[in-house]
Amino acid sequence: MDIILKDVGYSYGAGTPFESRALYDVDLAIPEGSYTALIGHTGSGKSTVTQHLNALLKPTTGTVTIGDRVIDNKTNNKNLKFIRKKVGIVFQFPESQLFEETIAKDIAFGPMNFGVSEAEALELAKETLPLVGLDETFMDRSPFDLSGGQMRRVAIAGVLAMKPEVLILDEPTAGLDPAGRREIMTMFNKLHEEQGISIVLVTHQMDDVATYADHVIIMDKGTVVKMGSPAEIFLDAEFLQEKQLGLPASLEFLQKFSQQTGIDFGDQRPLGTSRLAAAIIEMLKEGDLDA
Incomplete structure (x- = not known):
């Protein structure tokens, strides 16, 4: 299921003296089966865009197409519930939303809310x-007897039980240690590769973008400023610095590596620590780099 935003603008408090424009002229596409990273500094509009991806918000101007459904500012809210089953959101600290007495009941709550029998x-x-x-x-x-990491997994299971086609991850690793x-x-x-779920990752972690995403969208001042x-x-790197974004740790290391060795990977720079390590090991094997 594709998601397409066309000429989307959004204002909080539209038509009131407190109107505040959050988005303007947003054009982007989330192709079916993709792993898309949505990045930008705080206040760039990422969170507002995210809430349009499953119709939690309707555009003030423009259209949002989710699958075969086109949503604009006149769309009736009553007809949007099914979209929230197809497009699941894992918010920051999702474990804070757990409330049932058993894990089974907590996971089952969402499907039952959509008419599935107990x-x-x-x-x-299960x-x-x-x-x-x-x-x-x-x-x-x-x-509530689980560790913090296990609680987060249970909360995620509650979203997955809805059988979403698209999964939006809003800073999903916030508060976790590196291993977690x-x-x-x-x-x-694994869910993306084995279940075919489209992923939209909203994050400040550039290492995760480099390792997992196949498409990146950069937001700034309420609109899309770059995609690729x-x-x-x-x-x-200059553009990222200008937008208050960093480089993945692997590329920061690679810059120092290139300065010290004189080896330039050019446009074929390996992204992610595992790919970088594999490339360096291969160079050692071929004798292009002194051990």
């Missing part, structure tokens, strides 16, 4: 737990 919803909960690295022995446990961040991001990438592959985006 028995079917509990079966969905099917979904392995997707987040938990097994069915967790079903009858209280979510790697585990969660690896889990999402990670290789294209990270080629222009």
Whole structure:
């Protein structure tokens, strides 16, 4: 399912003395099956765009097309509920939204809210737990007896139980240590590759953008200022600095590496630490680099 924003503008408090424009002339596409990173400094408009991707907000001007549904400022809110089943959002600290007495009931809550029977919803909960690295022995446990990382996985399972076609991740690793961040991001990438779920990653973590995304959209001052592959985006370090964005750690290392060795990878720079390590090991094997 593709998501397309065309000439989208959005103002909070539109038509009131307190009107504040958050978006203007936004054109972007989230292709089906893609892993898209949405980046930009605080206040750039990322969060407002995110809420348009599953119709939590309707555009003040322009159109948002989600699958075969076109949404504008006249669209009836009553007809948008099904979109929130197809496009799931994992907000920052999703574990704070857990509230049921058992994990099974918490995961089943969303499907039941869309008319699925309790028995079917509990079966969905059982099917979904392995997707987040938990097994069915967790079903009858209280979510509040779990570690913080496990609680976050349960909250994510609640979104996955809705069987979304698109998953929006809003700073999904906030508050996690490096090991926990790697585990969660690896889990999402597995869902993308094995379940075919489109991913939209909203993040300040450039390492995650370099490692996982195949398409990058940069927001600034309420509009899209650049789009491209990670290789294209990270080629222009000056532009990223101007937009208050950094480089992935792998590319910062590569800059120092090139300065010290005189080896320039050019436009073929490996993105992500694992790819960079593999490239250097290959150079050692071929004798292009002294050990």
